[in-house]
Amino acid sequence: MLLEIKELSVSFESIYGKSHVLDHVSINIKKGEIIGVVGESGSGKSVTALAIIRLLHKNASIDSGEILYENENLLTKDEKEIQAIRGKKIGMVFQEPMTALNPTMKIGKQLANVIRKHREVSKKEAHELAIETLKDVKIKDAEKVSEKYPFQLSGGMRQRVVIALAMAAPPDLLIADEPTTALDVTVQNEILKLMKSLSEKKGTSILFITHDLAVVGNFCDRVYVMYQGKIVESGKTADVLHKPEHPYTRALIESLPEGKNPDEPLKVIDGEPFVLNSRPTGCVFIARCPLKTEQCSNVPPVRWRGTDHWAACWEVEENAGNPLARKEI
Amino acid sequence: MWPIIRNRLIMLVFVVFGVSFITFLMSNVIPGDPARMIVGPRGDQATYQRIREQLGLNDPLYVQYVDYMKGIFTGDLGTSIRTQQPVLDDLITYFPATLELVIYAFLFAIFFGVMIGVITAVKNNTKWDYIGRFFSITGVSLPVFLSGLIFIIIFYGKLGWFPGSGRIDLFMELPPRITGLYTVDSLLVGNFEAFKNSLWHLIMPSIILGYVQLSTIVRQVRSSMLDVLNQEYIRTAKANGLSEWFLIIRYALRNALIPVITVVGVSFGMLLGGAVVTEMIFNWPGMGKYVVESIGFLDFPAIMGFTLLISVGYVIINLIVDLLYIVLDPRVRE
Ligand SMILES: Nc1ncnc2c1ncn2[C@@H]1O[C@H](COP(=O)(O)OP(=O)(O)O)[C@@H](O)[C@H]1O
Numbered sequence: 074m075l076l077e078i079k080e081l082s083v084s085f086e087s088i089y090g091k092s093h094v095l096d097h098v099s100i101n102i103k104k105g106e107i108i109g110v111v112g113e114s115g116s117g118k119s120v121t122a123l124a125i126i127r128l129l130h131k132n133a134s135i136d137s138g139e140i141l142y143e144n145e146n147l148l149t150k151d152e153k154e155i156q157a158i159r160g161k162k163i164g165m166v167f168q169e170p171m172t173a174l175n176p177t178m179k180i181g182k183q184l185a186n187v188i189r190k191h192r193e194v195s196k197k198e199a200h201e202l203a204i205e206t207l208k209d210v211k212i213k214d215a216e217k218v219s220e221k222y223p224f225q226l227s228g229g230m231r232q233r234v235v236i237a238l239a240m241a242a243p244p245d246l247l248i249a250d251e252p253t254t255a256l257d258v259t260v261q262n263e264i265l266k267l268m269k270s271l272s273e274k275k276g277t278s279i280l281f282i283t284h285d286l287a288v289v290g291n292f293c294d295r296v297y298v299m300y301q302g303k304i305v306e307s308g309k310t311a312d313v314l315h316k317p318e319h320p321y322t323r324a325l326i327e328s329l330p331e332g333k334n335p336d337e338p339l340k341v342i343d344g345e346p347f348v349l350n351s352r353p354t355g356c357v358f359i360a361r362c363p364l365k366t367e368q369c370s371n372v373p374p375v376r377w378r379g380t381d382h383w384a385a386c387w388e389v390e391e392n393a394g395n396p397l398a399r400k401e402i
Numbered sequence: 403m404w405p406i407i408r409n410r411l412i413m414l415v416f417v418v419f420g421v422s423f424i425t426f427l428m429s430n431v432i433p434g435d436p437a438r439m440i441v442g443p444r445g446d447q448a449t450y451q452r453i454r455e456q457l458g459l460n461d462p463l464y465v466q467y468v469d470y471m472k473g474i475f476t477g478d479l480g481t482s483i484r485t486q487q488p489v490l491d492d493l494i495t496y497f498p499a500t501l502e503l504v505i506y507a508f509l510f511a512i513f514f515g516v517m518i519g520v521i522t523a524v525k526n527n528t529k530w531d532y533i534g535r536f537f538s539i540t541g542v543s544l545p546v547f548l549s550g551l552i553f554i555i556i557f558y559g560k561l562g563w564f565p566g567s568g569r570i571d572l573f574m575e576l577p578p579r580i581t582g583l584y585t586v587d588s589l590l591v592g593n594f595e596a597f598k599n600s601l602w603h604l605i606m607p608s609i610i611l612g613y614v615q616l617s618t619i620v621r622q623v624r625s626s627m628l629d630v631l632n633q634e635y636i637r638t639a640k641a642n643g644l645s646e647w648f649l650i651i652r653y654a655l656r657n658a659l660i661p662v663i664t665v666v667g668v669s670f671g672m673l674l675g676g677a678v679v680t681e682m683i684f685n686w687p688g689m690g691k692y693v694v695e696s697i698g699f700l701d702f703p704a705i706m707g708f709t710l711l712i713s714v715g716y717v718i719i720n721l722i723v724d725l726l727y728i729v730l731d732p733r734v735r736e
């Protein structure tokens with residue numbers, strides 16, 4: 074296993090009190106795998122990503138859990154050790170390409186700085202490598218682009234540069250937090266293709282975070298569905314998309330525009346997510362669930378539907394029990 | 403870049419016209435008769451009239467103004483009533499002393515202002531933050547005459563570390579006059595003794611003068627830096643594995659300084675204006691002393707020349723500020 078997030082709980086301290094944002098989240102990533110994390114905005118995806126590279130906001134606290142990278146707990150590393158891992162072992166791409174680059178530094182220079190951080194090369198070699206890296210992310214005229222400033226590039230180009238920065242080492246794991254959300258659809262697909270080919274070429278695993286279940290389809294090997302800081306379902310992408318078990322996953326899929334009669338109104342999930350400092354004690358989806366029963370006020374069990382596929386829901390029937398993992402999540 | 407310079411130069415012409423018009427008017431509105439000052443209270447009427455004639459005081463006002471403006475554009479700012487020297491010559495004699503003091507004060511304020519600003523931002527809400535802010539706030543709270551006297555008493559009187567007055571020791575051979583800045587001229591001719599000596603004289607007055615501007619710069623740099631450190635590109639760069647201080651110096655600082663440039667430019671102008679008191683305390687032979695004495699003498703040509711010089715100085719500072727924006731911010735270059 075490359076990365077194992079085990080029972081991670083994170084909370085934030087604010088003027089409204091403590092809010093529990095991640096609730097015993099567990100995610101596994103094998104070498105070379107592309108893993109999706111899907112959930113509505115506010116469900117805690119970014120917090121998960123930031124926790125891995127230890128860039129959580131100052132008012133965040135990690136209440137429990139471990140994050141094992143090649144069996145070493147990242148949460149107990151000191152600042153110097155974690156710095157040696159950032160970028161070099163674990164790269165990160167953020168959502169907003171417009172603000173992710175230093176506005177007053179040339180693209181080539183920004184890349185060269187990162188390259189020199191990870192490899193013992195001269196300034197000149199770093200600059201040449203920077204241009205190579207730009208070519209890797211399919212930027213034409215890499216030499217010219219390396220002399221440009223971020224504001225001179227389009228959103229799609231900037232996101233390629235951000236990916237180039239994250240892949241400069243190249244790392245073993247790339248965390249991509251909604252890397253295409255801010256881009257228009259054609260550019261989105263190019264970026265996805267690019268990440269997939271980089272992953273194959275360099276053997277980099279990807280933790281792909283998105284609010285858009287439709288994007289996950291032909292991109293991820295496995296997905297985790299997250300709702301309000303809790304993983305509610307997980308499995309192979311095809312299983313989760315075609316045989317969704319958790320009522321929340323089903324609602325997500327029903328709200329997709331794909332393959333629907335354009336005249337038919339899109340389905341939206343009824344109700345509102347709860348306020349974070351009033352977490353329900355039982356199932357997190359209870360307030361919006363069409364299937365809820367009395368037992369839902371207790372923490373739902375993990376119900377296995379196949380060797381890889383499970384949902385945390387009282388209403389799901391277990392059919393292919395996994396004897397190793399009968400624990401609550 | 404060229405349009406900016408052109409605009410500033412056009413502005414310069416307007417400023418010269420505006421300022422000279424206002425000072426000219428004021429010199430005629432303020433009661434006081436320069437001719438009387440020259441002949442003295444017991445001077446006879448004939449001499450008095452002759453002097454009025456010489457100074458052009460009997461001409462109609464608009465003739466006086468046209469004469470004055472003609473002078474300005476041919477480099478003739480009139481003759482000082484007090485020193486009987488051309489005002490331009492006086493300015494050339496005294497201004498470099500002030501400029502040198504102001505430049506060193508400015509360097510002091512910038513260097514420590516930026517340094518403390520960065521540290522207080524990076525160490526936000528720790529004891530370093532409080533110490534740095536307290537240190538800089540003291541500068542504006544203490545009036546210059548007080549901090550200047552305290553410095554003189556301690557570092558000159560008690561400890562004898564620094565000289566207490568003047569630009570250079572009396573027995574020191576003066577460097578030849580090239581720029582008029584002793585530290586520069588002495589270096590240009592390789593006279594290191596004179597360089598050391600004049601630098602030594604500069605330390606106390608420039609610290610006193612610069613200390614006042616320190617807190618403005620600290621406050622601006624600190625808030626700008628806090629803002630930049632919260633930007634996404636800083637987080638991206640951290641996620642790319644760059645170390646904290648590399649980020650602060652190479653990524654954050656430059657971006658943080660851009661919005662600070664204007665304030666720093668204004669600071670420099672304030673130093674020029676504020677040098678008067680410091681010069682009086684340290685017996686510094688600069689513009690400040692010259693002007694204060696000229697005012698006492700109702701020496702209008704001198705006062706007008708000084709005002710004009712400072713105004714032109716402000717325009718030039720603004721030009722430099724504009725150019726700095728271009729240097730620091732590639733987005734402005736387009
Ligand atoms: N610095 C913070 N202080 C308080 N609450 C925060 C902070 N950052 C995120 N949160 C809360 O944590 C929850 C999860 O946020 P996030 O992980 O950004 O969601 P998303 O799934 O959209 O990426 C949200 O409800 C958000 O309000």
Ligand SMILES: [Mg+2]
Nearest residue numbers: 118119250251
């Ligand atoms: Mg997010």
